[in-house]
Structures are given as structure tokens and as C-alpha cells.
Amino acid sequence: MIYKRSSALFAAAQKVLPGGVNSPVRAFNAVGGNPIFVERAEGPYLYDEDGNRFIDYINSWGPMILGHAHAPVVNAVKERAEKGTSFGTPTALETEIATLAVSMVPNIDKIRFVNSGTEACMSAVRLARGYTQKDKIIKFAGCYHGHSDSFLIQAGSGAVTFGTPNSPGVTKGTAKDTLLATYNDIDSVQKLFDENDDEIACIILEPVAGNMGCIPPSAGFLEQLRELCDNHKALLVFDEVMTGFRLAKGGAQELYGVNADIVTFGKVIGGGLPVGAFAARNEIMDHLAPEGPVYQAGTLSGNPLAMAAGLAMLKELENDEVYASLKKKTAYLHEGIEEKLKAAKVTHTINRVESMISVHFSETPVTDFESAASGNNETFKKFFHGMLNEGIYLAPSAFETWFLTDALSYEDLDETIAACERVAKTL
Numbered sequence: 001m002i003y004k005r006s007s008a009l010f011a012a013a014q015k016v017l018p019g020g021v022n023s024p025v026r027a028f029n030a031v032g033g034n035p036i037f038v039e040r041a042e043g044p045y046l047y048d049e050d051g052n053r054f055i056d057y058i059n060s061w062g063p064m065i066l067g068h069a070h071a072p073v074v075n076a077v078k079e080r081a082e083k084g085t086s087f088g089t090p091t092a093l094e095t096e097i098a099t100l101a102v103s104m105v106p107n108i109d110k111i112r113f114v115n116s117g118t119e120a121c122m123s124a125v126r127l128a129r130g131y132t133q134k135d136k137i138i139k140f141a142g143c144y145h146g147h148s149d150s151f152l153i154q155a156g157s158g159a160v161t162f163g164t165p166n167s168p169g170v171t172k173g174t175a176k177d178t179l180l181a182t183y184n185d186i187d188s189v190q191k192l193f194d195e196n197d198d199e200i201a202c203i204i205l206e207p208v209a210g211n212m213g214c215i216p217p218s219a220g221f222l223e224q225l226r227e228l229c230d231n232h233k234a235l236l237v238f239d240e241v242m243t244g245f246r247l248a249k250g251g252a253q254e255l256y257g258v259n260a261d262i263v264t265f266g267k268v269i270g271g272g273l274p275v276g277a278f279a280a281r282n283e284i285m286d287h288l289a290p291e292g293p294v295y296q297a298g299t300l301s302g303n304p305l306a307m308a309a310g311l312a313m314l315k316e317l318e319n320d321e322v323y324a325s326l327k328k329k330t331a332y333l334h335e336g337i338e339e340k341l342k343a344a345k346v347t348h349t350i351n352r353v354e355s356m357i358s359v360h361f362s363e364t365p366v367t368d369f370e371s372a373a374s375g376n377n378e379t380f381k382k383f384f385h386g387m388l389n390e391g392i393y394l395a396p397s398a399f400e401t402w403f404l405t406d407a408l409s410y411e412d413l414d415e416t417i418a419a420c421e422r423v424a425k426t427l
């Protein structure tokens with residue numbers, strides 16, 4: 001693969017953008033080398049500035065569940081743009097997408113749109129604190145809920161990649177209200193309630209973790225969290241920025257049959273445009289301004305272009321047959337990669353939930369942050385670059401998840417598995 005133009009573009013970018021990027025994980029710091037600069041994308045493929053084609057398994061970190069430049073979404077944005085791009089007034093479009101989203105997701109009555117997953121999670125925690133009149137929150141080591149101060153306490157995703165679990169700039173005052181538990185370890189959560197009983201406003205978690213690789217909840221874990229929250233009058237917040245509209249039409253709540261009190265969204269809900277959202281039953285959402293006292297606002301929240309993209313995407317997902325197709329394709333990929341790595345005697349473990357999957361070069365099962373961090377990162381880097389040179393674009397960090405798109409054909413999957421066979425021999 002030639003990366004001449006991407007390298008020149010990266011050098012230029014670094015002069016005017018911190019690290020040459022607008023989001024740290026894109027800089028390839030976790031895997032070394034320079035990032036590719038994408039010129040365009042279509043279906044399951046990325047085309048970089050050097051004319052290389054890649055089969056994409058990141059899909060913009062989740063949104064492109066139906067493939068890049070998906071016609072219904074592109075056309076909706078084109079048509080909408082001609083009517084103006086932002087008014088700062090209510091629009092019928094916002095009611096239309098809100099009504100559809102509420103009909104697709106269990107246990108929510110109202111939804112508030114914002115501009116990112118970070119904003120959704122930050123606002124959800126403020127709402128939980130305002131509703132319960134309590135200050136502390138419980139999060140899990142390795143889970144990432146965006147870059148709001150309360151979450152950058154041993155966060156997953158980019159923050160872990162940079163090895164600075166407690167980001168500078170987060171005050172001690174903020175950090176003291178964030179309590180850390182271990183994913184899939186209910187005793188670690190019980191202990192925090194015992195030590196802080198009536199001070200905990202909520203537990204926030206990724207119901208399927210995607211920021212330490214893909215880590216499913218162990219059997220009964222979500223149900224036990226639900227029970228702890230009920231017993232201690234705390235709210236259960238499902239951060240479904242990754243899992244929402246991806247694991248199922250109704251996300252993880254539908255897949256696992258466990259109801260959260262507040263659910264956050266991002267990625268798929270915006271069809272690739274900047275959209276986040278948080279939702280809950282009326283009794284909680286009616287605490288939000290202007291109805292109630294918990295303040296939250298945004299100039300571009302509910303922006304017509306983003307709403308048009310999101311509405312077109314959700315309409316495509318209403319027919320939830322796509323999820324069965326995605327599940328089959330991801331299982332096919334899992335089996336193929338497993339077979340090739342085993343044949344090459346490469347120590348590894350693969351985690352998969354529906355169309356989220358991650359490969360860990362670890363001897364032990366990956367069930368939490370510590371076991372995710374125990375993987376062999378040198379092997380991961382070689383695997384990543386080997387696959388990149390084969391035209392397969394994987395997440396450039398061992399702490400990320402692959403997100404499949406239904407635009408993938410079985411020929412694309414076979415090409416990926418064949419590439420894995422060649423790369424496995426080099427590990």
C-alpha cells in the first residue's frame with residue numbers, strides 16, 4: 001500500500017490541528033504509523049487519498065450500520081439542505097424523529113436531542129443527579145461515556161490508549177463524585193453502595209462494553225444492577241451510544257430484557273451526522289428544562305440536517321430484519337478469523353455481541369478492563385498494520401470494537417478472512 005498523499009496531509013494537519021486530528025484515537029498513536037486520510041466512502045469501502053480501497057470495520061465508530069453514502073440518508077440530507085440548514089426554532093422534523101425513536105426503544109416516553117454522545121451522557125448524569133437530589137455516580141473502569149469531566153476517571157477508549165486514565169484538567173472536586181467499579185463484578189458495585197449508601201444518583205454503564213474491546217455483560221449482571229438501583233433509589237443509566245439501534249431496534253434494553261431509567265444514544269441515531277440523545281420515562285424527563293429545573297440546552301440541538309439524516313436512518317431500521325443479517329455476517333467473520341488464527345497457533349480470544357466484535361491477543365477471557373489491558377499489544381499492532389496493508393481497516397486500538405455494516409457481502413468477509421490467514425502467519 002502507498003500512503004504518500006496521506007503522509008503529506010498528516011504533516012500539514014499537524015501544523016494546525018492538535019496531533020493532526022479532531023479526535024485522538026484517529027491519530028494511530030496506539031498502533032504507530034500515520035493515519036490514512038479518507039477521500040470518500042461507499043457501502044463497506046473507504047477510499048483514501050492515495051487511491052487505496054479498504055474494507056471498513058470501523059464505520060465511523062458505529063454510525064454506518066447500513067454502509068457509507070447510504071442513498072436514503074444522503075438524499076434526505078440533500079433535500080433538507082436546500083430548505084436551510086439551521087433555524088434555532090422547533091421543527092416538525094424533530095417531533096417526527098422523536099416519535100419514531102420512542103416507538104422503537106422500550107421504556108422511554110420522551111427524548112432530548114443533542115449533538116454528541118458526550119453531551120448525551122453528560123446531560124443524562126445531570127438529570128439523574130437533579131431527579132434524585134444525589135451527587136455521586138458509579139461508572140466502570142474501562143467504560144467510556146465521552147470526554148465530560150465526570151467520566152474521565154480511568155476512562156476507556158482514547159484516554160486509556162494515551163495511558164492517562166485520570167486526564168489533567170479534571171478537578172479533584174469533580175473526581176470525588178465519580179466512583180469506580182469493575183465491569184461484570186457485582187460485588188464491587190455493592191461495596192460502593194455500602195460505603196456511599198444514600199449518596200449515589202446513578203450507575204452509568206455501557207450495557208455491552210465497546211471501549212475496552214467488546215465485552216458482554218456476564219449472565220445476570222444487568223439484572224443485578226437493576227436490583228441494586230431499585231433497592232438504593234438510584235437510577236440505572238444505559239449508555240447506548242454504541243449499542244443503541246445497533247444490537248437490536250430497541251438496543252440493549254430489548255436484547256437483554258432489562259429496563260434502564262435513562263438511555264443515551266449517539267452514532268447510528270444520527271445516520272453519520274452529529275446527533276446524540278437521552279431519553280427516559282415522563283416522570284424523569286419532565287424534570288428537564290424548560291418543563292423542569294434541570295438545565296440543558298444547545299444551539300444546534302435538533303438541527304434539521306442531522307434530524308433528516310437520523311430520521312432516514314431510523315426509518316431504514318424499523319424493519320428489523322437487518323439485525324438478523326448483521327448477526328449472521330458477524331458470526332461468519334468470527335468463525336473465519338478464529339479458524340485462521342488457531343491454524344497459525346496465535347493465542348487470542350474473540351468477543352462478539354450481534355454486530356460488535358473484537359479480537360484480543362490474550363490467553364485469558366476478556367471480561368473487564370484489567371483482562372482487556374492484559375492483551376499482547378505488540379501482536380495487536382502487527383495484526384492491525386498487517387490487515388491494513390491487506391486493505392482491511394480495523395480499529396486502531398486494542399481498546400476498541402469492530403462495527404459491522406450490512407453493506408458487507410460474503411465476498412468481502414471471505415476477502416477479510418483470507419487476509420487474516422496471510423497476516424496470522426506473520427504474527
Ligand code: KE4
Nearest residue numbers: 023061116117118144145146157241242266
Ligand atoms: P461522542 O461524544 O464521541 O459522540 O460519544 C462519546 C461516547 C459515549 N459513549 C460511548 C459508549 C462511546 O463509545 C462514545 C464514543 N466512542 C468513541 C469510540 N470508542 C468515539 C471515537 C472517538 O473518540 O473518536
